[in-house]
Amino acid sequence: MTLTTIDCDYTGPEFACAFLRVEGDECAFVETNTSHATPRLLDALARAGRAPEDVRWIIVTHVHLDHAGGAASLMKACPRATLLAHPRAARHLIDPSRIIAGATAVYGEEAFAQLYGTIEPVAAERVRALEDGERVPFGAGELTFLHTRGHANHHFVVHDPQADTVFTGDAFGLVYPRLQRGRVFALPSTSPTDFDAAAAVDSIARILGLGAATVSLTHYGQHREQAEIAEQLRAWLEVSRAIVADGCDVAAAEARLAATLEDAVTRAGLTLDANDRRLLSLDLRLNAQGLAHAASRADAPRR
Numbered sequence: 001m002t003l004t005t006i007d008c009d010y011t012g013p014e015f016a017c018a019f020l021r022v023e024g025d026e027c028a029f030v031e032t033n034t035s036h037a038t039p040r041l042l043d044a045l046a047r048a049g050r051a052p053e054d055v056r057w058i059i060v061t062h063v064h065l066d067h068a069g070g071a072a073s074l075m076k077a078c079p080r081a082t083l084l085a086h087p088r089a090a091r092h093l094i095d096p097s098r099i100i101a102g103a104t105a106v107y108g109e110e111a112f113a114q115l116y117g118t119i120e121p122v123a124a125e126r127v128r129a130l131e132d133g134e135r136v137p138f139g140a141g142e143l144t145f146l147h148t149r150g151h152a153n154h155h156f157v158v159h160d161p162q163a164d165t166v167f168t169g170d171a172f173g174l175v176y177p178r179l180q181r182g183r184v185f186a187l188p189s190t191s192p193t194d195f196d197a198a199a200a201v202d203s204i205a206r207i208l209g210l211g212a213a214t215v216s217l218t219h220y221g222q223h224r225e226q227a228e229i230a231e232q233l234r235a236w237l238e239v240s241r242a243i244v245a246d247g248c249d250v251a252a253a254e255a256r257l258a259a260t261l262e263d264a265v266t267r268a269g270l271t272l273d274a275n276d277r278r279l280l281s282l283d284l285r286l287n288a289q290g291l292a293h294a295a296s297r298a299d300a301p302r303r
């Protein structure tokens with residue numbers, strides 16, 4: 001059994017990763033990052049002494065492009081692999097036109113290409129959609145998939161008992177290695193367009209309930225301090241819920257998140273440098289956009 005964390009160098013080091021699992025004769029990737037990361041993933045496979053033909057599963061926790069943008073590119077390189085995805089994600093991997101149009105509208109064509117490269121469709125017969133609780137065989141064991149809403153409606157997590165971990169995608173927050181300085185420092189991702197605070201809290205409980213030794217986060221790496229991470233996420237999510245309930249716009253949401261950040265930084269005993277602040281301000285901006293979007297939805301919970 002091996003589990004390798006692969007730094008995808010997405011917008012910088014130790015910001016987004018993918019995982020390689022080797023179990024007996026079989027290999028699996030969890031997350032693909034973007035097509036720019038495909039050579040890094042294949043390089044990790046070669047360093048593990050395995051060939052692209054050994055890859056049985058390519059798994060994406062959800063369809064956001066820092067997780068699944070490289071799926072088609074990696075599938076092309078691994079001829080025997082099947083792509084495993086949430087049913088709501090699978091259709092966008094088979095026909096990525098809506099994702100491409102959405103991201104191009106946000107970033108513009110040039111920045112889109114720089115960030116994500118090209119995104120091709122994946123042949124439908126190579127994609128398998130997994131229902132909540134479904135299992136697939138892997139080596140001598142199996143992987144279990146649990147649907148976890150809150151961050152995105154097309155999100156699942158993967159329980160891997162052999163590695164004694166849960167691959168949590170964006171459902172167990174962001175825990176950047178550079179901000180772990182003796183104490184845990186975690187924050188959730190509440191980016192657009194599906195954020196649901198109550199569902200996010202339920203998903204955290206579901207992940208903890210699996211009782212795995214570690215959580216493996218796409219942002220970033222493996223962590224043992226699940227209880228502390230969960231406690232910090234719940235506090236942030238309570239603030240986030242209130243921001244949605246108050247009907248905040250992006251600016252108001254961002255101001256309240258910035259105040260919450262200062263409290264969290266003080267509590268963690270952190271001193272932030274300019275680079276830390278830059279990293280966190282990007283997340284807070286995205287989180288504020290997600291909360292304002294949730295507040296504007298017709299079904300938004302009110303106080």
Ligand SMILES: [Zn+2]
Binds near residue numbers: 062152189
């Ligand atoms: Zn995401």
